Amino acid sequence: MKRVIITVIMLALAVGFIVYHNTVVSKLDERVDRTYDTVMSAFEREDYEKITAELESLEEEWDDAQSWIGMTLDTDMLEEIGISLRQSIEYAKIAAKEDFIGEFVMFNQCVKHLTYYERLSIESLL
């Protein structure tokens, strides 16, 4: 019986970790969605200062969330997303229109990919 209790406690900790991790990823996803809308409308106006400010704010939140998100991501994927975000910021600073939009859309898709794996679906199961 003691064995069962210890196992249940360990499982509860694991479930707690999974729930918190999911929350962090969901919050990041929502933040990226809001940023995407803001950045795209600023992009249409060619307001690169606004874009840079928004992305730098997002970068701070990404750095904070990285520790938790990194627990279930390959280091390569994590670095790829981080590099993509930094490159987007640099392209926005020099107003490199085509380079920026390509890099930013890729960053957005990579983050969407994170939440895809957090959800339960037949595709991800198989």
Place this chain on the structure above:
Amino acid sequence: MLITVLRTAIMYALVVLTLRIMGKRQIAELEPSELVVTIIISELAADPIVDPGKPFATAIVSIIILLFFEVLLSFAAYKNINIRSLLYGKPSTFYGDGKINQKEMQNQRYSIGDLLEEIRNSGATSLSEVEYVIMETNGNVSVIQNSRNRPVTPGDLGIKVSVPEISYIIIDNGNLISSNLQRLGKTRGWMMKKLRDEGISKVSQVFYMGADKSGDTVIIKKEK
């Protein structure tokens, strides 16, 4: 490299804890489901050690979930005979009452050559010396020799023998195991007297001391 060292230490502790919680069985006596779980756990633990780029938490969560299911199912099997049959199956009698159960042997894909091999391993030479041959749920085959061929026991000869006493470890490599001393109903003073009789003055000088309830002791001094 430091990451690898740290991950190895953490995974080692987790796997030892997991196997400890799963229970005391030797590898050879594991049920098939337990063996599968043990192998999966070792694979899960090795992955993030070998590749520091792989996420650590995923392996830990997977190991905990496997542990949970294993403990839960083994607890359910302990409480419920139907679940036990479903998970572990039932023993298969290949030979009994003088007859070979060919259907059961076919079900288990066990040939007559395999059967005779197990009989020889048990010390018998032919089926005529054996009463039962049973394949247990963990895959081990038990051979029960018939009474004409099994070794003679003192009971067969009408000889009275004393009940064997279990020997308990009192001192293990310089460490006193007080609980065993209490179990034997002996005191520390008794123990020290026994040691002094062997020319030993301290517990730390002893490699092994064992004793049983009748007071028989074995003392081995540490080599210098």
